[in-house]
Amino acid sequence: EADIYQTPRYLVIGTGxxxxxxxxxxxxxxxxxxxxxxxxxxxxxxxxxxxVNSTEKGDLSSESTVSRIRTEHFPLTLESARPSxxxxxxxxxxxxxxxxxxxxxxxGTRLTVL
Amino acid sequence: xxxxxQIPAALSVxxxxxxxLNCSFTDSAIYNLQWxxxxxxxxLTSLLLIQSSQREQTSGRLNASLDKSSGxxxxxxxxSQPGDSATYLCAVFHAGxxxxxxxxxxxxxxxxxHP
Numbered sequence: 001e002a003d004i005y006q007t008p009r010y011l012v013i014g015t016g017x018x019x020x021x022x023x024x025x026x027x028x029x030x031x032x033x034x035x036x037x038x039x040x041x042x043x044x045x046x047x048x049x050x051x052v053n054s055t056e057k058g059d060l061s062s063e064s065t066v067s068r069i070r071t072e073h074f075p076l077t078l079e080s081a082r083p084s085x086x087x088x089x090x091x092x093x094x095x096x097x098x099x100x101x102x103x104x105x106x107x108g109t110r111l112t113v114l
Numbered sequence: 115x116x117x118x119x120q121i122p123a124a125l126s127v128x129x130x131x132x133x134x135l136n137c138s139f140t141d142s143a144i145y146n147l148q149w150x151x152x153x154x155x156x157x158l159t160s161l162l163l164i165q166s167s168q169r170e171q172t173s174g175r176l177n178a179s180l181d182k183s184s185g186x187x188x189x190x191x192x193x194s195q196p197g198d199s200a201t202y203l204c205a206v207f208h209a210g211x212x213x214x215x216x217x218x219x220x221x222x223x224x225x226x227x228h229p
Contacts, residue, residue, distance in 0.1 A: 043219045090157055100165055102148060103217055105158040
């Protein structure tokens, strides 16, 4: 079973609020990822990190930002939430080192911005 | 750019049937291919991972095959059960290029197994 956690699981907030979605893993994985998924739609990579102090933007442009100060922690922040940010956000991690390494996902945070 | 396609988009079968889900990808420069299951509103659960050098992997009633040269993978589910109802996603892990170190996902197959 994957040890990757996301909080909160559900969040309903008003427009303009600053929010931080938390993601942590206890597997010692160096690579971590954030995906965005609208209902019934594909997953899109929005941020990734290959280690501490390393962050990159993914394939889908996002107004969110991320940080990686500790290996186990990869929070995502929205400075000013808008209704267009309503979506499910999925965090994932994997260990470097070859073709046998699985990617594990957290349970997701479902964000609704009113 | 890697493209991953899953067929069919949706599948509805009676309980007990054996079924096959298909996944194809355009760039064979992959490290591995991973099959996931996603229940509504939930995260992804890893089902099987096939390394690029392997041809198949089995876990319980699930069997996944990989033909890297032709860019195809299949997920075989034996004796399907209502609890198998979910969206099944395949994803390839890139070995090079601008997508190195990333997964590209297919759109998924929505499976419904009715009693």
